[in-house]
Amino acid sequence: MDLQYSEAYQEFRREVQVFLAGWPLQAEEAKLSAEEQEALFRARAIEAGFVYRDIPKQYGGAGCEPDGLKDAIVREEFYRAGAPGNLPTQGAGMLAPTLLEFGSEAQKKRFIPPALTGEEAWCQGYSEPGSGSDLASLQCSARLDGDHWVVNGQKIWTSNAHEADFMFGLFRTEPDASKHAGISYLLVDMKSPGIDVRPLREMTGSSEFTEVFFDDVRVPAENLVGKRGEGWAVSRATLVHERNLIGNPNMMRETFDDLVELARNTIRNGRPAIEDAHVRQRLVEVEGYVRTAETSNMRQFSASVRGEPLKAMRPMMMAKLYGTDTVQMLQAVAYDLLGSEGMLAPTEEDIRGWSRSNTPTGWVEAYIFSLGPAIAGGASNIQLNIIGERGYGLPRDLRPPAK
Ligand SMILES: Cc1cc2nc3c(=O)[nH]c(=O)nc-3n(C[C@H](O)[C@H](O)[C@H](O)COP(=O)(O)OP(=O)(O)OC[C@H]3O[C@@H](n4cnc5c(N)ncnc54)[C@H](O)[C@@H]3O)c2cc1C
Structure with missing residues (x-):
């Protein structure tokens, strides 16, 4: 390399x-x-x-x-x-590349430009109360009625749905087909009559998540992406882009630099915490992971520059798992350094901002928030299975019997 x-x-x-x-x-x-x-x-x-x-x-x-x-x-x-x-948003970061791969010409022209500028915000309607890791068991249905799909059911953990103009989502259109085969990928206008968005309160104190209920919601037939019943393949493409958005090594490096600053500025027993050998040892351990993420990222770029196929790109599969683990570890060190200030509740500004932590409550918010990305876009256990099975060709994990 x-x-x-x-x-x-x-x-x-x-x-x-x-x-x-x-x-x-x-x-x-x-x-x-x-x-x-x-x-x-x-x-x-x-x-x-x-x-x-x-x-x-x-x-x-x-x-x-x-x-x-x-x-x-x-x-x-x-x-x-x-x-x-x-923009690292659902629209620009996830929907736009998916439409480039699977969308019709009309869909690309209509939906990609405003998603890139952020003029139209999107949310992702995949998870349902009984279908998270086992996403293909989803039940929210869409029935074709003339030139419209009629959607009924519920989604959950839908980030930012209360602010979104549109949802890209998965809906069961073939109830009799096998579970992966009966799903279609639809683009839904969130202002359509029959949609009820209910925010959920999170432990950070914010309400970024929502539940979305559909009651006879009519979606134009042309808002189907890819072929009817083949939405599973389309959704896989979106997930690859979602996982690529999580685990950014630049962000890790900046946050690590902030962590070192925090260790310098925190006074323990009358001395800066960074002078404590135990604290320095933890910092070095975290930096090892940050450097590995940077190197792995370089390796991924080198492979993509050489045009190597996905199979040779195990680092890409690992980036999300590794990135979310590293950020959790880093935030845990920061949280320990805060001492009693770790009991402070995050402020509105901390909750709204995606910016750097740098205040005690900002670090508290970042610590609590760091637990979520390891679940979003596929939980870590699932990611481990994907790396083992698709990356290394290991035998498949035990699966529950097909419903
Ligand atoms: C911050 C955040 C944002 C999110 N945003 C969205 C969004 O915008 N849109 C959306 O649709 N969803 C969203 N989600 C939901 C997310 O996709 C699901 O939470 C996730 O897929 C896990 O599903 P679940 O919560 O139902 O957990 P479960 O599937 O019930 O899993 C519970 C636990 O069991 C483990 N497990 C399950 N199956 C297996 C298996 N086969 N092998 C080993 N272990 C297993 C999991 O790893 C996990 O630890 C978001 C979640 C978070 C945390």
Whole structure:
């Protein structure tokens, strides 16, 4: 593995850095609202070929040749500058790449551009009360009635559904088919009559999750993605993109740097906590994992640059599992450093922000939040099975008898 970027890529990095000198916006533009500033800068970044690089221009992207290394450089530099890049949302990060692979031309043109800018927000309607890890057992149904699907049933743990304009979801359209074969992937307008969104209170104090109930909700027939009854394959594509969004090594490195700062600034027995050998040992252990994540990430990019097929990309399968474990470990060290301040409740600002922790209550929020990503997008046990079975070809785990 060659960890050096070639001169051409270093030149590209310099171009990105020059472009990023334009963030934060200055003068008159700095008076715009935060959302307007981000949208303006993101539009410039698309124009310059840095954001949504390989999404074709007709769907709102920059229309550049795919290049994993350039993507990595852009991610690193934008993250470092705190500049708005690719949105890590359900719409831009999960639906858009899925539609590029499976959507009709009309769906791509209609739904991808506003998902990329964030003008239309999306939520993911997969999980149901009895169907999480065993997702294919889902029961929420869609029946074709003329030129509409009629949806009935319930979804749960639907993040941000109360703020979403649309849902991409899985619905049982063939009740008599075997469980994986009877599912279709539909795009649902959340303003449709018959949808009831009920927020759920989480332990962080926020209500990001919801339950969504469908009572004879009519969805245009053309909002079917892929073929009828073949939604399982479409949903797998979305999940790969979701897992790729979780476990970002840049974010881990920044959070680790903040953790070291916290250890420097926390006074224990009259001395900075970082002078305690036990604390330093824990920091070194966590940094080992952070470095491994960075190296594994580089390995994944090298493989993708060489065009190696998915089977050779076990690091990608491991990224989510490994990333969520590492962040939990890191946050646990921070939580222990907080001492009695760890009993403080997160503030509204902590709950709303995706930004860096850096305050005692921010660290508390980040610690509690760190437990969720190991479950979202497929629980860690399931991820272990996938790595073992698909990555290494080990014998299949025991499965319950088919219903
Ligand atoms: C932060 C967060 C955000 C989420 N956002 C969304 C969203 O937007 N949309 C959505 O549809 N869902 C969402 N979910 C739901 C998530 O996809 C499910 O929680 C997840 O798939 C697990 O399902 P479950 O909660 O029903 O747990 P279960 O499937 O009941 O699992 C319980 C435990 O049993 C283990 N287990 C289950 N089956 C096996 C097996 N075969 N082998 C070994 N162990 C097993 C699991 O690993 C887990 O530890 C979100 C969850 C979280 C935490």
